[in-house]
Amino acid sequence: MLYITSLQNFCFLIKMIQILVVDDQSLIRQGLKALLELDPELTVIGEAENGQIAIQLAQELHPDVILMDIRMPLMDGVAATQEILQKLPQTKVLVLTTFDDDEYVRAAIDRGAMGYLLKDTPSEELAVAIHAVHKGYTQLGPGIVKKLLARSPLPPAKPSPPPVLQELTPRELEILHLIASGANNREIAQQLFISEGTVKNHVTNILNRLNLRDRTQAAIFANTFLLK
Secondary structure: OOEEOOOHHHHHHOOOEEEEEEOOOHHHHHHHHHHHOOOOOEEEEEEEOOHHHHHHHHHHHOOOEEEEOOOOOOOOHHHHHHHHHHHOOOOEEEEEEOOOOHHHHHHHHHOOOOEEEEOOOOHHHHHHHHHHHHOOOOEEOOOHHHHHHHHOOOOOOOOOOOHHHHHOOHHHHHHHHHHHOOOOHHHHHHHHOOOHHHHHHHHHHHHHHHOOOOHHHHHHHHHHHOOO
């Protein structure tokens, strides 16, 4: 099944984020389309029911972000992600699935997915994640960071903290610890009684000061140098 909306040229003009939804369940695709398009900066330009069709549509439509399911007939999301990113490296893939098995998480990230979320993610958080992935940030659902860290080899002895760590404020250190625990911006804001915008500013400062690319690197950094 192929589905292409008529908004592709229009969304190009107003710089909307163009999304390809890949899921083997039609109701899921329809529901995601309806929810995502509540955000005026998001539009679904295509739908695919398996990895093979996803590859075909990705090459035709050049979406900004692909919401990719994992288990699908004919070709799964992991294999499709790898092939799409080999051909369209500028496209961002955000996995959205019901499965959080270690093997799936690791395989998806290793093959280039920029994020891994579960389907019980609230719609507003999914929209935020799409915006973040589009900008090049990694987005991982609660508990996913811990799964990645559990599979990462750790040094036998904890190295001394780098001097740059002293540049962080006490509040930034608090937020860095919470990032390491897998908390998202909303959860951090609620726990520290500050706004999500303030959290975003702190996260940006942390990444810049520590010369880190994204939240995943920040979590690994914190687990290496801060957590026992």
